[in-house]
Amino acid sequence: MESAPNVKYNGVKIIMISKTKLLELVSLAQKVRVNAYCPYSDFAVGAALLAKSGKIYTGANCENASLGATICAERAALTSAISAGERSFVAIAVAAGKQPVSPCGICRQVLAEFGDIPVLCAAAQGEDYKKTMLSELLPDAFVEFSRMD
Numbered sequence: 001m002e003s004a005p006n007v008k009y010n011g012v013k014i015i016m017i018s019k020t021k022l023l024e025l026v027s028l029a030q031k032v033r034v035n036a037y038c039p040y041s042d043f044a045v046g047a048a049l050l051a052k053s054g055k056i057y058t059g060a061n062c063e064n065a066s067l068g069a070t071i072c073a074e075r076a077a078l079t080s081a082i083s084a085g086e087r088s089f090v091a092i093a094v095a096a097g098k099q100p101v102s103p104c105g106i107c108r109q110v111l112a113e114f115g116d117i118p119v120l121c122a123a124a125q126g127e128d129y130k131k132t133m134l135s136e137l138l139p140d141a142f143v144e145f146s147r148m149d
Contacts, residue, residue: 015090025091028058029047031058032047036060043133045073046073047095118131
């Protein structure tokens, strides 16, 4: 992973990411979206997740006739990374449609389990994207589970 200074955002240490790396994430999200299986909505989504290790994991949405069984691109990328042993993430890019899109509520919650990261919201084509933080998309995320013993 490239060396860059770290900064804090709302008290959380964030790894700075170069513009080149951000554009690479957007490009990979746009490329993988063509592999989406979306016969019901015809809304192909791609995601590219940058792990702290420097490796990038991609995913595309996979719809199902039972819509609740649909897997979003962001969760597909995340589960691929988790399956490879990753647990720390730096940023995610999501690409779909004619206008930049952001992760759905379920994906926001699942991503929040692993910390606050930059989210790059992009359209299906082009280099333009909106950069935000996961905590801005999902304030007060449920991130701690306490069992009553």
